[in-house]
Amino acid sequence: MNRSFRIAALITFINALSATVLIPVIYLYARAFELTDLQAGLLLSTFSAAQFFATPIMGKLSDRFGRKPLLVISLMGTVIANFLASSASFLPLSIGCVVLFSARFFDGMTGGNVSVAQAIVADVTEPKDRAKAYGIFGAAFGMGFVVGPVISLVAQKLTEGMGTKISLGAAFFASSILATIALTLTLLFLPETLPPEKRKVGGRWFDLGLKELAQGFFLPRIGILILLNFLIGTTFTIFTFGFQPYYTKVLDQGNLSLTGLFVMIGVLGASSQLGGVPWLSKRTTLTKILFAGLLVRGFTFLVMPIWPDIRYFIGVGIVFALFNAMVQPMISTLVSLNVTPERQGIASGLNSSYLSIANAVGPVIAGLMVNEKFPISYSYPLYFAGVATLGTLGLAIVTRDRYKPDGIEI
Secondary structure, eight states, rough: OHHHHHHHHHHHHHHHHHTTTTTTHHHHHHHEEEEHHHHHHHHHHHHHHHHHEEEHHHHHHHHHHHHHHHHHHHHHHHHHHHHHHHHGGGSHHHHHHHHHHHHHHHHHHOOOHHHHHHHHHHHOOOGGGGGHHHHHHHHHHHHHHHHHHHHHHHHHHHGGGGGGGHHHHHHHHHHHHHHHHHHHHHHOOOOSOOOOHHHHHHHHOTOHHHHHHHHHGGSSTTHHHHHHHHHHHHHHHHHHHHHHHHIIIOOOOOOOHHHHHHHHHHHHHHHHIIIIIHHTTTOOOOOHHHHHHHHHHHHHHHHHHOOHHHHHHHHHHHHHHHHTTTTTHHHHHHHTSOOGGGHHHHHHHHHHHHHHHHHHHHHHHTTOOOOOTTGGGGGHHHHHHHHHHHHHHHHHHTGGGOOOTTTTOO
């Protein structure tokens, strides 16, 4: 891989750290502001809803003006938003809540850095190398999910004597610092990867991709891939919502054990994307890798709650982590192969946008299935996610001719 790709992968890793630092604290931070569970959920969806609309716009603008300027804007948004969210911990509750919600909304509105980075990957790699490139890209992001929560714990430990709210807010400050590092690397070392002759020029000035956003599922070639990714993302977030209370309440495991499980899944997933995806992409087709990933993912969802034993759960989790990591790189590769160079940004933006709204939909569906009074209900989201994933696999198989790139065997 060339220098531009390596720099983009490094920036992606640091950006992933900036995002995953917040995973262990955002709900607790909301509760520290005396928000109800419903209000905390609304805080989570504020970011995803804003990102849903903003990501394709960022992608479209990157097709028009180049990747680097839009990546800079996106990272600046994260720096400012998370600094403000951290500062909210020093404010009175009522004002702090307004600042916190505003910061999450602003971060979502400028949160197109992943889609722009994906477009950079497509810019600097040949079609035959793209599956391997997206595997490495995914691994860089996946490793962020391993290291980010550790940084979050360190930030909280360093400030734990200053009160719960300030200690949790320190994680947002750490996220802002990490985003600043990614921004500095982008400004100093990342070259522009979309030359002027390949940019999408002309057209209406205010054509920012909202038409494509409304038509997302019906766009030629990539529409079905966007639909598949939306379903894949929804079923995955149903699982991620459901397995945590199942792990702590049914399997009677503590938060430290849960954190260790996240680290294990992250390490195995990154290893699969770095080694497994490149190895398989040389020996079989993209769709076969995608189908295998979905098949194993759906099956592991179904069998996880069958036997409430921690050793059994971890064993199934290892199989899940290795195969689950193959799904997203294949979808990203297929999307990139089905659009022209000047539309890589909008395509990646749409794909990421619908994935972000799936992140808001999945937990709501799972939340309607569980009841604290009936612990057995914590297994229902896992069963449902398994059935829905296998249904998504069926859809991917019967529609594969609709997303077959020209001249490439899939």
